[in-house]
Amino acid sequence: MELDLVTYAVPFLLAGAKTTLLISVFGVALGLPFGIALAVIRASKNRMLSRSADIYCAVFRGTPMLVQIFVIYYGLGQISAIRSNPVIWWIVGHSLHAAILAVVLNTGAYTAEIFRTALLSLPRGLIEASQACGLSVWATFRHVKFPLAVRQALPAYSSEVAIIVKESSLASTITVLEITGYAKRLMSETFAIMDIFIITSAFYLMMNVISLTSLKLIERKLSFGK
Amino acid sequence: MSFDLWVLLVEQGWGFALLRGATVTLAVGLLGMLAGVIVAVPLALLRWRRLPLFSQAVDGYSILVRGVPGLLVIYLLFFGSIEWVQRLATAFGYQNSADSAYPFVIGVVAIAAISCAYSIEVFRGALEAVPVGLLEAAKSLALPRYVTFFHVTLPIALRLALGGLNNVWQMTIKDTSLVSVVGMQELMRSAAIAAGITRSPLLFYCAAAGMFFALTAISQALFSHTERFFNRGFSRG
Amino acid sequence: MTANVLKVRELCKSFGPTKVLNGVSFRMTEGEVISLVGSSGSGKSTALRCVNFLETPTSGEIEVMADTVSAVVDDHGKTVVRSAHNIHNFRRRIGMVFQNFNLWPHQTVLGNVTLALLYALGKNKCDAKEIALSALSKVGMADFRDRYPHQLSGGQQQRVAIARVLAMSPKIMLFDEPTSALDPELVGEVLRVIRGLADEGATILLVTHEMRFARDVSNRMIFLHKGEIEQDGTPEELLRNPASDAVARFLSSVMPLAA
Amino acid sequence: MTANVLKVRELCKSFGPTKVLNGVSFRMTEGEVISLVGSSGSGKSTALRCVNFLETPTSGEIEVMADTVSAVVDDHGKTVVRSAHNIHNFRRRIGMVFQNFNLWPHQTVLGNVTLALLYALGKNKCDAKEIALSALSKVGMADFRDRYPHQLSGGQQQRVAIARVLAMSPKIMLFDEPTSALDPELVGEVLRVIRGLADEGATILLVTHEMRFARDVSNRMIFLHKGEIEQDGTPEELLRNPASDAVARFLSSVMPLAA
Amino acid sequence: EEGVLRIGTEGDAPLFSMADANGNVTGFDADIANGICAELKLKCKFVVQSFSTLVPSMDSDRFDVIISGLGITAERQKKIDYSIPYATTPLYFVVAKDSPLAGLKSLDEIVKALDGKSLGVVTGTTYARFIQKHVPGADLKTYDATTQQTADLAAGRLDAAFGDSPTWADFLATPDGTGFTRVDVKIMAMDDPASLGHGMGVGMRKGNAELKAKLDAALCKMITEGKVKNASLRWFKDDYTIPCTK
């Protein structure tokens, strides 16, 4: 690998890294609460609600995110009613916004599955104890179910964070210039496909090592003295 | 429109091309997931038992593979090895089979490597959630380690791991699109070619998504069934 | 006469084919302490759990201070709960100590006791801590406030579970074998605490196997056998005049004690 | 004199800064039944768990039928276990009933009891089932063979836990409060079972809070206080001549019983 | 393998390299490839792969040459060798018919008008580089495929798009393309070889002088005999041949 290729590529990729980071941060900040809400809805007794949440998760987990991002950006862009609605068009018309939307919708479905199983595996007695104390449904969730489920879900969720960071690269297919977007330009310019690719991967790896190790630390923090 | 569909999917044969792609996807996905899980179980176990050096190595592997784009994994595996394999194959006079079988093998290996890294985390989390007392009970009864593992740890951990494994599977079946890198025409690549040639990207991408959904819907049903099986003996929380 | 605080009417509970409770009825007045005794598997825990609807009865009615929740079997053989909105009220008035403690593993001893004070009773942090510490002191666990449950011995866990309920000072308390893991010294401690609560007007329903404890702590004893009330009376009555063979056989092992 | 089956020498155990056991030593001969008593948190469960190395002692030595495993503190203050390969042998000879039962939730009652028979003792299916059912019958749980643990009452779970160990007929048995969830009738049952085992040559170390049970079941009683043995003697000795104030205070609550 | 020329190609580039449902490749690139094979008396074997994997695959000997409309640039020549150029397509800007750009007559005017405007090009081409150099003020958007570029054009997200004339001929004939028009400023590779390169060539691994000589000769023969012109007319309705100067 030539040094001048690295020095040429890195500034571009750094610029892209900012966008990747932006998409990922939004993906986690919006996708996590959204996913947890979905998980709660799926466990709720209202058949209508829980069925719709089930279907939502099945669809978004069952289809490639590339297609989801395409449908949101190119597909909806073909519909003139959407083009003329300023609010929707602000989200869908703008490639970065559309990319964030796609990431959030997608990760929400996966996060919901992670939290659903975590919630299901909680020992029943612990929940009964909080019901017996007269804690409301919300307080039971907030102070007993949620903290226990988070601890249970954390290893799986850390993977999901790594996936968010990597899947954000699909934003390049709708013209967002994040790391991969720049990488594609650099590749077609220089044909140094492998070299650019390895440099690019180093960027993703760096971001993920940081997020995965910090999640590991949180995990250790939440081990309740064990 | 319906006439267009007929022409595109049947007369021009793109529908069959997608189906052919779907079989490649399914084959690579199933084999990759299976191999990945089989390797992940012992690795997760080593990690869980905190074997010095081993668990660091497992952690390193898992962070590395989860941290880099899947494309890099397959790029490096394939382009890093193909020359040697071809040399070997030529030396033994198997040039042709190396050409056709090797990409498939590498595709499966790459998918397995990725699904393995994710499965390790899933299993590790599940293993850590198995109540210590239940394992102590097994120890105190002098159960051999493998019995404790297969009859106590695994059934309880599997129940906890099922949701996570389901997620890994859903991800893996879609990660099979990576094997297009080694020249295999899986579902997404077939859709991409059809989209480019016929200039109907939305149609073909949605058709591909539909096929993915059909595959995952079947597997989802299987998972739900298994979940019910593993939940025997546990009151629902 | 003081008012009835708790009325249990015709409580029935089946798990699938197995009938566990079969028409259990009793009333409790303010300040009363009732011991529910009976052999293992006779339905004592289930009866307790039905009172605050942790277990939904197959049929029957529970009345707590004029609020009623009832379960009836509809035409299709399914159980329907009437006035379910009262259940939450019930639980705020009824405290419960579980047979297997059910301490929250993610909270310290102090956290376990303050949680409900903060979020069910809406106390502020300072008050909650003060109340919690005084409850923990009553059972001799104040020094362990920063431990996590898994760092405690069985008896210590049980005492925290008792403190968790004491701190809430509910009108009605349900104790499921509150002394099973305690040494005789502590059993005496808990006995004093419970009597004190009753004197302050709390109504207490407890399940226990220790007849001496039951005799000393309670005004009344109810003997449960195969899901039915076999006898209901003062400890003296039960111990001296067992109503049936079952009661007699059961108590025979403790008789020398009562003699 | 019969041989020593179990020797415990200078057992020490700390959890971080808290010293829980502080030089505990005793010996047991074949057929002996020892009750370990003491107040809550005095280290009884920990001592039991150290005997079969579920908890690694900070230092000390355990000898089971001529095999020895010892823990010593090395120069860096870390504990090193010597002859750790013997631990598995220990566990094949020692059975244990846990304070909180630890039944496997995914196995039925029968499965819980047969598992170790099949895979630790290598019995065939028929034999394992037969042995398991006879053990379950001894504690009156044979009818519940197909239930899952969560479908059982507390006392029923405890009896299954006891049956799980009985079925293995180990040379040495450790019981951690085996009657805590049992009614007096069943306590008498378990007492008979334990005496029977001892008569057949089993050596039994049990933790209990029920002094009457301890007195009736055991040849010797060991009183543990703050991690040290305060007194070691026959039940009569302990009850009549408590060695210290602590013992006296502890036993005072049960004195009338012994009188 | 003896007697076979293995050719890597994209397969999803309309008019240039089109793999049908059965994997047979047609298009301008295919015609060139078949012509070369005929000259060299070899059998053509097409390997269809996505653009980004073509170069590494050739490096690892999955095929011998790449024929996929590759533009020849100095940058790329560091990585692979090229044959002589055989064709070049003129490039045009496309805008909405009612756009102020529609009537512009020179590149300078276009550059000025595009300042701050969004402009789409397809990656994997040399066009992005040209735009960055000549129209630095434009908000450049890059697409993986022409279908995506034209979809965004139709959705109104782009003020203008830049690409080769076959692409535009194709797009303007579709229903989506009716509202759009080509800006009448023709840009040729020769106008700025530094960024647009020297036209299309056949790519091969570095350092195979023997193969390069054979290919150059075959291409030169095809050009002079008019075979390239025929292929160009067949697919593009126009002649984009670069004369062979040797």
Ligand SMILES: Nc1ncnc2c1ncn2[C@@H]1O[C@H](COP(=O)(O)OP(=O)(O)OP(=O)(O)O)[C@@H](O)[C@H]1O
């Ligand atoms: N993991 C741990 N970390 C810190 N302290 C612990 C831990 N486990 C036990 N302890 C402490 O060690 C002491 C002895 O515990 P142990 O369980 O042996 O008591 P015990 O005699 O069995 O009491 P009980 O009769 O209540 O069961 C207790 O004070 C307990 O708090």
Ligand SMILES: Nc1ncnc2c1ncn2[C@@H]1O[C@H](COP(=O)(O)OP(=O)(O)OP(=O)(O)O)[C@@H](O)[C@H]1O
């Ligand atoms: N989920 C369940 N499914 C089936 N049977 C159950 C279930 N829960 C409890 N039972 C049965 O109901 C009966 C009563 O149980 P309960 O826990 O009320 O007994 P208990 O009187 O508290 O006994 P103990 O003194 O042993 O705690 C028992 O025979 C038990 O096996």
Ligand SMILES: [Mg+2]
């Ligand atoms: Mg009970």
Ligand SMILES: [Mg+2]
């Ligand atoms: Mg204990």
